[in-house]
Amino acid sequence: MKKTIRAVGHGITLFLLSLVQLLCLTLVLVAVCLIPLGVGLYLTPPLIRRHRAFADRARLLAHDWSGVTVSRPYLPEPVYRPGLLGQAERCRFLLADKATHRDLLWGFADPVVGGFFGLMAFALPVYGLEGILMPAIFGAFRDVGFEDWYTIIHVHDGQPEAAWWCVPLGVLLLLLGLWAAPRFVRAHGLWTRSLLGPADAEALARRVNELTRTRAETIDASAAELRRIERDLHDGAQARLVAMGMTLGAVEQLIEKDPDKARLLLAETRATSVKALNELRDLVRGIHPPVLADRGLSDAVRALSLDSGLDVEVSGTLPRLEPPLESAAYFAVSEVLANAAKHSGARRVWIDLRLEDGTLRIGVTDDGVGGASVEAGSGLRGIERRLAAFDGVLALSSPPGGPTIVTLEIPCAR
């Protein structure tokens, strides 16, 4: 019932907003007309942005009130040249964006279409209420010559009993209005989505943009990774093998003349081989951790928590996922843990692993000092990039004083 009453309120609000928005639309059109005079170049972009803010509010309300999710369709703006030329580019880009056209079309139509849905949600119950109150209204105003048509009923002085006939009809209309109000608000949301949501082609264009960007980042990241591995091998195991070869050469020459010295060198060589093995092990652990390969993400994160200097508690178990996805998630968690140990001063960490609705969700909470930001720590930025290749996202909540909560979400096509 409360929800229904609220829908009636939402209806009238939506109707009024559509009128305010119309004013902004008019200003946009005036600004566009002024472009030939030059003034419009400076007026148009801020007004379009203002209008987009109205559209954004409509999207938000569609989500909050009608339960219809409408995503923002705008193309990301390029970097413009400075000065007048850049201003012209800005106008051109904003006016060429198909989403702007649809925004403006929505601006024209919304007071009529959206306004109709909003007004109906409000007016029908109110009209029903009027019918119920008709005998009282009639009684109060009959001396000044009350006369009214209530739908099909003519209420006037010559027919005073008609006021009572309005009551049952009013009850009927009120009930109908209350039943319909949430549905009208819902229809309003659908209408909003039809013009303010991205069109298929736009959605595809945005997806292509996004994929181009993440692909470039992924290629950069893997190239950097290969360089690191090459350097590690070159400075580590490879160098040690060279040293071993040289020592063995020396041993070959010494073995007759000075067996004791030769034995000493052999022991040294064995120690070097152990070091080389250790380095290779560490390297492999950095590329593809053994527990991850053996057991999958849940146990690998548990193994990670055992190796961490912090007191880490891991909850939840996951099925095996696609190996590249497991690997990305693993290194993301590893980086978040390292960050927590390095910067937050945390003692305890809680990791929650979950697979819900085909989405992998990992929450990492620490009891540190907080105040972390994606901008400040390039570590988190790096994780974001890594996850972007899988359409994954990172959310950070870290108020000063803590706690810090990092949430990773990666969709899994399973």
Add this chain to the structure above:
Amino acid sequence: MRAVIAEDQVLLRDGLVRLLEAHGFEIVAAVDNGPSLLRELVAHKPDVAVADVRLPPSFTDEGIRAAIEARGLVPGLPVLVLSQYVEQLYARELLADGAGGVGYLLKDRVFDTAEFVEAVRRVAGGGTAMDPEVIARLLTRGRAVRPLDRLTPRESEVLALMAEGRSNAAIAARLVVSDGAVAKHTTSIFHKLDLQASDDDNRRVLAVLAYLNG
């Protein structure tokens, strides 16, 4: 002493067979995959098993899983697991039943023949043989949260060797001190960590590992 060996690399398997035979072990079975390892372990109930972690068919953690499953069927069956990597998670799983007779060593420890054979014998006798790397990681991790920093450097050394599964005599030999000195250190360690002292080497080790594992 009867032993079962599981290792999929032929050279290393033959090497292990020869090494253990040379030290008086009787190799009752040498297999190259997880399922046969489990079968042979349950069929022969050997005095000790030496198994690689990564075995066919899955090339993941077959060895550990076969060992744990076999110990479920034959409680306390001594198993020494060898691996290219040591993982605390696996060490913990092997130790979980608290029965002892467990070893977990890096493969390159085989290079040091005397040490390795000693470790196999220790495991066969119901003791433990934990790789120094596992212990080192347990200790660095524990330092942040537990009263390990109250130990003197010498005591930390003794604790590490003890956690690997060595007896007082072996620790004394390693550190070139008297048995009495080691006994004094261990008493002090147990006191500082608030652990129940025990004369039984193995129970002592398990207590220390349980403590470090938290």
